[in-house]
Amino acid sequence: MDEQVIKKVVEDVLKKVGIEQKEENKANRGEPVITNPGLTEFVGTALGDTIGLVIANVDASLHEKMGIDPKYRSIGIIGGRTGAGPQIMAADEAVKATNTEVVAIELPRDTKGGAGHGNLIIFGAEEVSDARRAVEVALKELRRTFGDVYVNEAGHLEFQYTARASYALQKAFGAPLGKAFGLIVGAPAAIGVLCCDTAVKAAEVEVIGYASPAKGTSMTNEAILSISGDSGAVRQAIIAAREVGLKLLSTLGEAPKSLSGEPYI
Amino acid sequence: MDEQVIKKVVEDVLKKVGIEQKEENKANRGEPVITNPGLTEFVGTALGDTIGLVIANVDASLHEKMGIDPKYRSIGIIGGRTGAGPQIMAADEAVKATNTEVVAIELPRDTKGGAGHGNLIIFGAEEVSDARRAVEVALKELRRTFGDVYVNEAGHLEFQYTARASYALQKAFGAPLGKAFGLIVGAPAAIGVLCCDTAVKAAEVEVIGYASPAKGTSMTNEAILSISGDSGAVRQAIIAAREVGLKLLSTLGEAPKSLSGEPYI
Amino acid sequence: MDEQVIKKVVEDVLKKVGIEQKEENKANRGEPVITNPGLTEFVGTALGDTIGLVIANVDASLHEKMGIDPKYRSIGIIGGRTGAGPQIMAADEAVKATNTEVVAIELPRDTKGGAGHGNLIIFGAEEVSDARRAVEVALKELRRTFGDVYVNEAGHLEFQYTARASYALQKAFGAPLGKAFGLIVGAPAAIGVLCCDTAVKAAEVEVIGYASPAKGTSMTNEAILSISGDSGAVRQAIIAAREVGLKLLSTLGEAPKSLSGEPYI
Numbered sequence: 164m165d166e167q168v169i170k171k172v173v174e175d176v177l178k179k180v181g182i183e184q185k186e187e188n189k190a191n192r193g194e195p196v197i198t199n200p201g202l203t204e205f206v207g208t209a210l211g212d213t214i215g216l217v218i219a220n221v222d223a224s225l226h227e228k229m230g231i232d233p234k235y236r237s238i239g240i241i242g243g244r245t246g247a248g249p250q251i252m253a254a255d256e257a258v259k260a261t262n263t264e265v266v267a268i269e270l271p272r273d274t275k276g277g278a279g280h281g282n283l284i285i286f287g288a289e290e291v292s293d294a295r296r297a298v299e300v301a302l303k304e305l306r307r308t309f310g311d312v313y314v315n316e317a318g319h320l321e322f323q324y325t326a327r328a329s330y331a332l333q334k335a336f337g338a339p340l341g342k343a344f345g346l347i348v349g350a351p352a353a354i355g356v357l358c359c360d361t362a363v364k365a366a367e368v369e370v371i372g373y374a375s376p377a378k379g380t381s382m383t384n385e386a387i388l389s390i391s392g393d394s395g396a397v398r399q400a401i402i403a404a405r406e407v408g409l410k411l412l413s414t415l416g417e418a419p420k421s422l423s424g425e426p427y428i
Numbered sequence: 429m430d431e432q433v434i435k436k437v438v439e440d441v442l443k444k445v446g447i448e449q450k451e452e453n454k455a456n457r458g459e460p461v462i463t464n465p466g467l468t469e470f471v472g473t474a475l476g477d478t479i480g481l482v483i484a485n486v487d488a489s490l491h492e493k494m495g496i497d498p499k500y501r502s503i504g505i506i507g508g509r510t511g512a513g514p515q516i517m518a519a520d521e522a523v524k525a526t527n528t529e530v531v532a533i534e535l536p537r538d539t540k541g542g543a544g545h546g547n548l549i550i551f552g553a554e555e556v557s558d559a560r561r562a563v564e565v566a567l568k569e570l571r572r573t574f575g576d577v578y579v580n581e582a583g584h585l586e587f588q589y590t591a592r593a594s595y596a597l598q599k600a601f602g603a604p605l606g607k608a609f610g611l612i613v614g615a616p617a618a619i620g621v622l623c624c625d626t627a628v629k630a631a632e633v634e635v636i637g638y639a640s641p642a643k644g645t646s647m648t649n650e651a652i653l654s655i656s657g658d659s660g661a662v663r664q665a666i667i668a669a670r671e672v673g674l675k676l677l678s679t680l681g682e683a684p685k686s687l688s689g690e691p692y693i
Numbered sequence: 694m695d696e697q698v699i700k701k702v703v704e705d706v707l708k709k710v711g712i713e714q715k716e717e718n719k720a721n722r723g724e725p726v727i728t729n730p731g732l733t734e735f736v737g738t739a740l741g742d743t744i745g746l747v748i749a750n751v752d753a754s755l756h757e758k759m760g761i762d763p764k765y766r767s768i769g770i771i772g773g774r775t776g777a778g779p780q781i782m783a784a785d786e787a788v789k790a791t792n793t794e795v796v797a798i799e800l801p802r803d804t805k806g807g808a809g810h811g812n813l814i815i816f817g818a819e820e821v822s823d824a825r826r827a828v829e830v831a832l833k834e835l836r837r838t839f840g841d842v843y844v845n846e847a848g849h850l851e852f853q854y855t856a857r858a859s860y861a862l863q864k865a866f867g868a869p870l871g872k873a874f875g876l877i878v879g880a881p882a883a884i885g886v887l888c889c890d891t892a893v894k895a896a897e898v899e900v901i902g903y904a905s906p907a908k909g910t911s912m913t914n915e916a917i918l919s920i921s922g923d924s925g926a927v928r929q930a931i932i933a934a935r936e937v938g939l940k941l942l943s944t945l946g947e948a949p950k951s952l953s954g955e956p957y958i
Contacts, residue, residue: 200675204622212582212680214618222628225653228638229621242618244543244582244649271617271641271649272912276541276806278774281649283617283641317742317774352801352813353744353772356759357734363752373758376801376813381647382537382911384774384801384811388755410730415742465940469887477847477945479883487893490918493903494886507883509808509847509914536882536906536914541806546914548882548906646912647802 206239206298209305210423212275213243213250215298219291231266235287239263239294241301244273245422247280248321248346249312253304254284255331257297263288265331270381278318278350278384284331310427311405317415318384320358320408321348322401324428326394336389337371343394344371347404348387352376354411355386358404362388365403366396401428471504471563474570475688477540478508478515480563484556496531500552504528504559506566509538510687512545513586513611514577518569519549520596522562528553530596535646543583543615543649549596575692576670582680583649585623585673586613587666589693591659601654602636608659609636612669613652617641619676620651623669627653630668631661666693736769736828739835740953742805743773743780745828749821761796765817769793769824771831774803775952777810778876779842782853783834784814785861787827793818795861800911808848808880808914814861840957841935847945848914850888850938851878852931854958856924866919867901873924874901877934878917882906884941885916888934892918895933896926931958 199205206215217239221231231238239257243250247270254265266287273281284301288294311322323346325332332338336346347362349355352375363370374380374387388404390397405428412419464470471480482504486496496503504522508515512535519530531552538546549566553559576587588611590597597603601611612627614620617640628635639645639652653669655662670693677684729735736745747769751761761768769787771780777800784795796817803811814831818824841852853876855862862868866876877892879885882905893900904910904917918934920927935958942949 198679200679202672202675204672205676205679208679212616214616214676214680216618216622216676218622218625222625224635225625225628225638228635229640240618240621242616242621242649244616267642269617269640269642270647271543271645272537272647272802273543273616273649275543278801278803278805278811281543281616281641283621283649283651285621351742351744351772351774351803351811352799353746353770356770356772356813356815357746357748360748360752360755363755370754370758373755375759375799376811376911377797377799380801381641382800382802384772384803384813386813407732407734410732411735411744411746414728414730414735414738415744463944465944467937467940469937470941470944473944477881479881479941479945481883481887481941483887483890487890489900490890490893490903493900494905505883505886507881507886507914509881532907534882534905534907535912536808536910537802537912538808538881538914540808546808546881546906548886548914548916550886646906 206295207302209302210309211243211245211249213241213305215302216240217291217295217298231287235266235289237288237291237294239286239288239298241298242283244275244281245277246309246312247282248323248348249305249308250282250284251331251335252308252323252325253301255325255329256304257286257300258331259329260300261297262293263297265334268335272381272383280381280383306423307427309423310421310425312422313409313419314422315412315416315419318350318354318412320412320419322346322405322428324398324401338389339391342391343397345390345397345401347401348385349408350385352384352386354408357411358408359386359388361407362390362400362404366399368392368396368400398428471560472567474567475574476508476510476514478506478570480567481505482556482560482563496552500531500554502553502556502559504551504553504563506563507548509540509546510542511574511577512547513588513613514570514573515547515549516596516600517573517588517590518566520590520594521569522551522565523596524594525565526562527558528562530599533600537646537648545646545648571688572692574688575686575690577687578674578684579687580677580681580684583615583619583677585677585684587611587670587693589663589666603654604656607656608662610655610662610666612666613650614673615650617649617651619673622676623673624651624653626672627655627665627669631664633657633661633665663693736825737832739832740839741773741775741779743771743835745832746770747821747825747828761817765796765819767818767821767824769816769818769828771828772813774805774811775807776839777812778851778853778878779835779838780812780814781861781865782838782855783831785855785859786834787816787830788861789859790830791827792823793827795864798865802911802913810911810913836953837957839953840951840955842952843939843949844952845942845946845949848880848884848942850935850942850949852876852935852958854928854931868919869921872921873927875920875927875931877931878915879938880915882914882916884938887941888938889916889918891937892920892930892934896929898922898926898930928958
């Protein structure tokens with residue numbers, strides 16, 4: 164009988180508290196999810212409330228307003244509420260693997276009330292199959308590239324590394340093609356500044372860019388450093404920054420957690 | 429006795445969970461609410477945490493800093509945390525119905541952590557009674573204009589339609605006066621792009637403008653299309669975009685719900 | 694036995710509701726907290742998810758990218774998710790009390806999904822001890838300067854007053870040095886507009902600046918007035934605006950509460 168009482172009470176309380184027990188967005192737990200809503204344009208979803216779409220033949224009037232090079236009839240689209248680094252890194256792998264170009268990287272102020280960016284990334288392709296392939300590759304990469312994104316209730320930290328930067332990183336950050344590239348992001352920006360300083364002191368790297376709330380970001384509460392150089396040095400700089408960032412962000416809240424649960428750097 | 433136990437437990441749990449059972453903002457449930465706080469300037473509140481106010485005689489020093497045409501002694505103000513489309517549409521009806529002009533439409537990055545805009549709209553009038561009337565009309569229209577705003581935990585969709593655009597829509601979007609006008613908004617922006625493409629493919633409409641995170645928005649995570657043309661075609665374009673948008677946004681979360689519960693298009 | 698039932702049910706419900714009973718960020722309850730994470734750069738934390746840091750010798754490559762005057766080897770940093778007014782006021786006291794200069798005030802669009810700004814403020818100093826001292830003073834002042842920041846679920850109000858403005862207020866708002874200064878902020882911006890009008894009508898003050906979503910803010914949903922003049926008049930203007938603001942914000946939600954619980958004006 165106690166069990167029945169308990170069951171009833173739990174139900175009552177849940178009702179009263181007004182919490183509907185939602186099925187959580189599956190994509191936000193990890194692997195890309197492909198539950199096709201019956202649209203040929205749909206490719207899949209992934210971490211960060213990211214969706215991947217493809218348009219075989221963009222309407223001419225819209226194509227022009229979007230400012231896309233006319234030679235790309237087809238476009239692939241990935242866009243999410245959380246991230247920008249992870250999606251740009253994933254797009255970089257996608258352009259390496261496919262016959263596409265990154266024609267637009269737009270960074271809204273977002274993260275669902277968090278301190279950073281969301282994103283809208285558009286691949287241009289002559290064939291729709293190429294655009295679709297690029298989106299598929301990018302969605303698949305996201306689980307990895309969200310590995311070193313750490314979040315708690317006060318802010319976030321983000322670290323990205325690649326041994327060989329390609330066109331998406333060149334477009335977004337001015338990264339030298341083919342060289343090792345690293346990205347360091349800290350929010351609130353005060354923490355980011357110290358992460359940046361730690362990184363450049365930890366190894367001989369070249370600073371490509373520094374962005375902060377008033378310049379180079381979409382008014383986010385982040386300090387962002389992009390670095391290039393010797394592959395070992397770039398990694399070393401990132402790892403040093405990560406260590407400091409995790410300690411600092413912990414002073415404002417709980418221990419920050421990796422969004423995918425699997426750090427890769 | 430069981431009932432008593434249950435009651436006590438529910439109370440205990442609620443206390444422990446720390447959830448105060450708040451009276452929800454009544455205006456956010458629908459009709460404009462007028463609980464005057466004892467200020468002659470207060471007109472009412474409405475959906476989207478919208479408040480309506482009136483100033484009979486704006487202080488000269490502030491008037492100048494606000495950059496309002498000196499001939500308008502009186503101003504009406506509506507402003508909300510959520511929306512921009514709904515409030516601009518409502519303002520459009522207000523200018524049709526009153527002797528006022530829309531002198532400012534400012535769009536903060538807001539929606540309370542959502543992906544879109546809030547708004548601050550100012551009516552100029554020579555008589556305070558006109559300014560007040562404009563605010564009253566706008567607040568009353570909001571229930572309708574929030575009808576095709578759909579929201580879930582991952583984003584939002586917004587559709588607006590009028591058979592005859594007036595001065596607020598002209599000011600905000602460059603809509604041709606007296607012609608049918610439609611607005612299509614999708615967030616995250618990736619979904620918006622596909623909604624826009626669907627709309628222009630569905631009917632012969634004229635694209636007035638396209639906005640995205642990096643241009644034409646306040647860095648929101650939205651793609652926005654404004655269209656004009658034949659009244660039937662504009663509606664058809666919007667309805668097609670709405671169908672696609674609802675399917676896509678559902679892939680990232682629950683089925684999106686109309687904010688007012690009463691779609692009007 | 695009833696007690697046992699209750700205990701078990703509470704546990705079950707909490708588990709089901711998915712609410713982890715977190716230790717709240719201690720700094721957000723009041724006094725600066727100094728739980729050093731083992732970094733010499735860490736100074737402390739305070740209200741508004743504010744962190745205070747110091748860098749004794751900023752790396753040359755980063756120093757240049759940050760655009761800081763080369764004569765300042767050392768920097769002090771305060772940055773938070775919520776506030777801007779409180780932190781700028783606190784920084785103003787810090788520059789009065791120390792041998793430092795405010796070299797940067799950057800205002801992200803933030804407040805954790807709220808309607809306003811976060812902040813990143815950098816003090817330049819020739820000696821690291823001066824930079825550290827400035828950060829310590831600023832963190833300590835924050836409890837006071839958050840006293841007249843009022844928040845509810847719909848928006849916020851913020852009031853600041855000093856009898857004698859110093860260099861941080863000059864840099865941020867163009868405040869005349871050594872004169873009384875006041876700051877009035879209301880969100881949503883519609884409420885802010887009426888607060889501003891009320892202030893300038895209540896006393897003979899000089900309007901230094903007016904900011905709104907489209908100009909002078911980081912696209913926040915705020916209207917902001919900065920005023921100068923006779924000390925009594927500035928206070929009187931602020932107090933009148935506060936009274937109106939509290940009434941208006943209450944129409945959209947619960948009675949707004951002081952963030953520190955101790956209004957100072």
